[in-house]
Amino acid sequence: MFFVCYQGMKVLFAGNENLMIPVAEKLKTVDADNLSIKTSPADPLAILSDVLHMKPRLLVLDDYNLQDQATKLLRKIREVHPNIKIIFLTDNPDMQYGKSVASIGVDYYAIKPISDENIFKAICSIARITH
Numbered sequence: 001m002f003f004v005c006y007q008g009m010k011v012l013f014a015g016n017e018n019l020m021i022p023v024a025e026k027l028k029t030v031d032a033d034n035l036s037i038k039t040s041p042a043d044p045l046a047i048l049s050d051v052l053h054m055k056p057r058l059l060v061l062d063d064y065n066l067q068d069q070a071t072k073l074l075r076k077i078r079e080v081h082p083n084i085k086i087i088f089l090t091d092n093p094d095m096q097y098g099k100s101v102a103s104i105g106v107d108y109y110a111i112k113p114i115s116d117e118n119i120f121k122a123i124c125s126i127a128r129i130t131h
Contacts, residue, residue, distance in 0.1 A: 009127050010054055014047045015062020015089065022116035023060070023123070044073045051077050051084065058126055060119065062089040062112075071097075074104045085126045089114060 011027075013020040044066065051059065059077065063070040070090070077084060087108040088101055101109060108122045 009058065010056040011058045011060065011123065012047075012050055012054060012056040013060045014050075015060070015066075016064040019062055019064075019089070019112075019114075019116065019119075020060065023119045026116065026120045027123070044069050047073060048076055048080070051081050055081065056084065058085045058087065058123065060087045060089070060123065063092070064089075071100050071104065074101065074106070078104055087119065087122050087126070089119070 013024065047061070050056075061070070061074070066073065070088075074086065074088070077086070086104075086106040087110075088106040089110050089112055090097070090101070091112040092098075093111055098109065098111075107126055110118070110122075
């Protein structure tokens with residue numbers, strides 16, 4: 001998990017670093033002066049703790065290694081930070097899982113594989129940033 005501040009907007013990334021790091025690299029090319037990265041363990045308690053501590057505007061959450069804990073985590077995050085924007089990435093194509101996650105109120109939901117370019121575009125769209 002890592003954290004970036006992108007054009008004054010705090011963004012917290014959690015999940016598969018192989019997927020997330022290329023997105024952070026793209027963000028650096030747009031706004032390197034305002035970008036900082038923080039790494040921490042990618043477990044539900046660490047993610048929740050970082051949301052509470054950093055109060056990011058956007059969470060990019062890949063359910064990699066979260067399995068059935070992802071929906072519980074999203075509900076807790078919504079409780080403690082109801083205005084956070086959430087991009088949720090999963091490799092689970094089950095419709096019930098998708099409905100469960102959507103009912104929590106994610107802003108962007110994608111089934112992997114997804115390109116780093118599409119994640120980048122989703123961040124820019126949510127942040128209302130042109131690139």
